Amino acid sequence: MTKDPRKVAVIGFGAMAQSLDRSLKDLSGKIAISATLVPADIEVDSGAITVFHNVDDLAKWGPSVVVECASHQAVRDYVPALLRAGIDVIVVSIGSLADNELVAALERAADEGGSRMTVVSGAIGGLDVLRSAKIAGLDSVVYTGVKPPAAWKDTPAERLVDLSKLTERTVIFEGNAAEASLQYPKNANVTAAVALAGVGFDKTKVTLVADPRAVSNSHQVNASGAFGKFQIVLENKPLPDNPKTSWLAALSVEQALHRHFQKIEL
Known part of the structure; x- marks a missing residue:
């Protein structure tokens, strides 16, 4: 081709x-x-x-x-x-x-x-660390995603709370990555990236939060295992045309394309 x-x-x-x-x-x-x-x-x-x-x-x-x-x-x-x-x-x-x-x-x-x-890696980083740590064995991987209420519109969160009237940080989902990826496909794809790099969909714990004080999309991963402990936190601006998607997610697609055509992959 x-x-x-x-x-x-x-x-x-x-x-x-x-x-x-x-x-x-x-x-x-x-x-x-x-x-x-x-x-x-x-x-x-x-x-x-x-x-x-x-x-x-x-x-x-x-x-x-x-x-x-x-x-x-x-x-x-x-x-x-x-x-x-x-x-x-x-x-x-x-x-x-x-x-x-x-x-x-x-x-x-x-x-x-x-x-x-x-x-693509999407809106999260540090997946290379998770993949490496997985070889020695991971005991726990926990992902927490925090976004402004508007980012959770047209999702199951609307059946749980009135997003327009939230005044404090509110947990809208707790479960594993398999459930999060299926229930929140346009918001929580990053959980799938974490799951694939680490302990899998069923064992990756996920918490999703709507926070009216949030001005960006926050992604946090905590992992522990034979290698030690690992934590990463990213504060990402949303894509201007779609608040459900982090700008970094769009940039990761562009980066994947550049790598696809590179003669030497760095």
Whole structure:
């Protein structure tokens, strides 16, 4: 498959894909989004970007790499076909990988097509430390996510509290990463990244918080094991066009694309 960096395609063309498109255009232009795959009933203002409504048509177009930045369902519906067609895919909706059957299907598809699927680090850092520590053994991994109430709109949190009237820090979810990734797919993908790097979806403990005093999205990971103890805290600004997504998450997608085309990966 061609490795033309100006023949990148995206699945979905929402806030993250548009942010990625603008950022790539503002840089050298060596990497460019040239196509997008969206459902037939979705109209997008994509400018000069070619719009596909069928995954087979996109595969025939021959993208150098496809970036999924749409939804868990998009991973299920489109990514296996692309991998079987020999096309590398970068997945943003990593919460979808809480589904073991889906992961097995993706692995089979990649094997059949001789392709590769990678996932982005999203809004969290320090995952290299977790992966290394996992080799010696991890005893505990705990993730805490804190965001302003507006970031939790259109989620199960609205059934628990009146987000518009919150006056104090309020826990809206406690459970494991598998539950968080499925219940809060647009807000808690970072939990999936932590789970994959560490002790898995079922053993990673998760707390999600709505805080009216928060001015940014906060992500904290605490881990312990044979290696010792580890803590990381990030305060991320939200993506201007989508308060549910950290700006760093969008930047991690751009970084993943640059690494995909690097001759020497540093």
